[in-house]
Amino acid sequence: MVDQSCILIxxxxxxxxxxxxxxxxxxxxxxxxxxxxxxxxxGTNAEFHSTYIYTENExxxxxxxxxxxxxxxxxxxxxxxxxxxxxxxxxxxxxxxxKIINGGGFYNIAKNLSFEENTEILFSLxxxxxxxxxxxxxxxxxxxxxxxxxxxxxxxFLKTExxxxxxxxxxxxxxxxxxxxxxxxxxxxxxxxxxNGNIVPTQIIDNEKxxxxxxxxxxxxxxxxxxxxxxxxxxxxxxxxxxxxLKFLLGDEPIIQPKTELDESTIIVIIISVIAIAAAIFFLKxxxx
Numbered sequence: 001m002v003d004q005s006c007i008l009i010x011x012x013x014x015x016x017x018x019x020x021x022x023x024x025x026x027x028x029x030x031x032x033x034x035x036x037x038x039x040x041x042x043g044t045n046a047e048f049h050s051t052y053i054y055t056e057n058e059x060x061x062x063x064x065x066x067x068x069x070x071x072x073x074x075x076x077x078x079x080x081x082x083x084x085x086x087x088x089x090x091x092x093x094x095x096x097x098x099k100i101i102n103g104g105g106f107y108n109i110a111k112n113l114s115f116e117e118n119t120e121i122l123f124s125l126x127x128x129x130x131x132x133x134x135x136x137x138x139x140x141x142x143x144x145x146x147x148x149x150x151x152x153x154x155x156x157f158l159k160t161e162x163x164x165x166x167x168x169x170x171x172x173x174x175x176x177x178x179x180x181x182x183x184x185x186x187x188x189x190x191x192x193x194x195x196n197g198n199i200v201p202t203q204i205i206d207n208e209k210x211x212x213x214x215x216x217x218x219x220x221x222x223x224x225x226x227x228x229x230x231x232x233x234x235x236x237x238x239x240x241x242x243x244x245x246l247k248f249l250l251g252d253e254p255i256i257q258p259k260t261e262l263d264e265s266t267i268i269v270i271i272i273s274v275i276a277i278a279a280a281i282f283f284l285k286x287x288x289x
Contacts, residue, residue: 031076
């Protein structure tokens with residue numbers, strides 16, 4: 001389905017269904033009862049393709065966000081012709097609050113990225129008790145070229161000098177609802193050093209680093225070295241962060257002539273999240289004011 005777009009409708013598996021055929025038929029019936037409304041909202045014409053049974057761990061993650069307790073999740077998979085990312089972004093944005101659309105910040109960054117040739121979009125809607133959790137993700141694959149990487153500048157990938165929190169959060173205390181995340185995958189052991197910005201004080205909860213004060217802005221790297229490095233930048237009380245403040249090095253050698261080409265074995269993933277309820281729940285589980 002490389003030339004198709006997909007809509008997945010997740011369904012809690014009925015324990016009375018025994019065998020693949022029963023699970024497939026039940027999931028298809030429930031999913032098809034919703035697809036017409038979804039097609040109408042987004043101006044799509046998706047048709048049923050197959051079912052997908054999530055693993056137990058995948059089901060637990062989905063249920064944790066939705067607030068449900070237990071069960072296995074099965075998805076009804078619907079396919080449709082591929083459409084430009086920018087076109088889909090505009091359609092999805094039409095259902096968002098005008099306060100988000102006109103709030104600038106991360107929304108504008110994502111909108112600009114949607115015009116890039118290699119951009120892919122993922123939209124999810126999770127019904128909660130009294131509201132729905134909406135999430136839009138844009139991802140870009142930048143082909144690596146020969147050479148080594150030493151300086152990491154996340155905002156270079158986002159093609160901006162500064163990133164600002166949305167005006168949606170202009171009132172009230174929303175310290176971790178705007179997050180920049182970076183993941184570095186390398187065939188060699190790497191180490192973060194020479195971080196221009198702040199490091200947020202943390203504590204270890206369930207073997208994970210949790211900020212001790214979410215009003216402080218800065219990086220949380222967990223782990224900070226190895227073949228997989230993950231970092232999250234939280235804004236705390238700050239409304240924005242500059243390109244220079246987010247820079248750091250791989251390795252402990254000073255940069256004389258910065259190298260920006262990526263080694264073919266190194267993969268860098270940049271994620272920006274806004275209204276990140278799942279991330280907020282993750283961070284707050286070990287936080288005490």
